Amino acid sequence: MPTGLIVKALSGYYYVLADDEQTTEAVQCRARGIFKKRGISPLVGDRVVYGLTENGEGTVDEILPRSSELIRPPVANIDLAVLVFSVTEPALNLPLLDKFLVHTESAGLDTLICLTKHDLLSEGSSPGGVSEELAPVIRLYESIGYPMLVTSAKEGVGVSEIYGRLAGRIGVVAGQSGVGKSSLLNAMVPGLSLETNEISMKLGRGKHTTRHVELIRLQNGGLIADTPGFSQLDFLQVDAEGLSGAFREFAPYAAACRFRGCLHLHEPGCKVQEAKEAGHIAASRYNHYIQFLNEIKDKKRRY
Known part of the structure; x- marks a missing residue:
């Protein structure tokens, strides 16, 4: 039976691009009922075994093992x-950024942070194009180990760098609504023409211009998933004990904590707290860790 890659999921259909390089059109497929019985859903990015039906459509018969999986956005093998x-427009949301980083770290993904709308920076920016307010943010995340790019789809700044990092890989573009994901993809893929919307100045966020997850093929052999934007992200697969492992800079200190399973709250001999007090761990990151820990505990109590 043929194998292929799910490149789009929409209204209960899965669009499978055959591994046969001679085939360029995706086959519209339904998933077999066995997946629903097992509580499994095919995801965009899944490699699957599928069968063709008499009407020219197909059925997804088997999902091949995944190397990674995200719940929100729902994509696999990234x-x-x-x-x-x-x-700016909407303002840089560092708590939400850190929440996204928890999810990508938990999924074991390489991560690139892209700061868009460089063209809207004030005239007070430094000669390198980065404002005095933004520079310490970039220094912080790069010191933790996250590469950061300041980009502008309008001016073409940073677009080629992101494009180059995606060569031969499957990537996912994710983030808050209205931050310019579709504009960035339009700049990377000539003729793509994804729908974009203006920011609601009243709400301070964008509208959801992307309504489904779809893999877009790049000319350098890469694939990139455009995903619906959103302003909230829930902890679905991260527990309290595992949260600190998603904060990279905690690792060298957490290993030396007095108690195994230390949550880095008020425990005696906690090296993470000591590192925060000494300035080796940023107060903003530690505070977000505490905020997320409380969210996870509250969610556990509700269920």
Whole structure:
């Protein structure tokens, strides 16, 4: 039976691109009922075994093993997560950025942070194009180990760098609504023409211009998933004990904590707290860790 890649999921249909390179059109498929009985859903990015039906459509018969899986956005087998956040309109949301990073770390993904709308920066920016307010943010995340790019789809700034990092890989573009994900993809893929919308100044966020997940083929052999934007992200697969492992800079200190399973709250001999007090761990990151820990505990109590 043929194998292929799910490149789009929409209204209960899965569009499978055959591994046979001679085939360029995706086959519209339904998933077999066995998946529903097992509580499994095919995802965009899944490699699958499928069968063809008499009407020219098909059925997804088997999902091949996944190398990675994200719940929101729902994609599988991703190599690189491109987290897109705007420098303004809407304002840079660091708590949400850190929440996204928890999810990409938990999924074991390489992550690139992309700060969009460079063209809207104030005239007070430094000669390198980065404002005095933005520079310490970039220094912080790069010191943790996350590469950051300041981009502008309008001016073409940083677009080629992101495109190059996606060569031969499957990536996902994710982030808050209205930050310019579709504009960035339009700049990378000539003729793509994804729908874009203006920011609602009243709400301070964008409208959801992308309504489904779809893999877009790049000329350098890469694939990139455009995903619906959203302003909230829930912790579905991260527990309290595992949360600190998603904060990279905690690792060298957490290993030396007095108690195994230390949550880095008020425990005696906690090296993470000591590192925060000494300035080796940023207060903003530690505070977001505490905020997320409380969210996870509250969610557990509700269920």
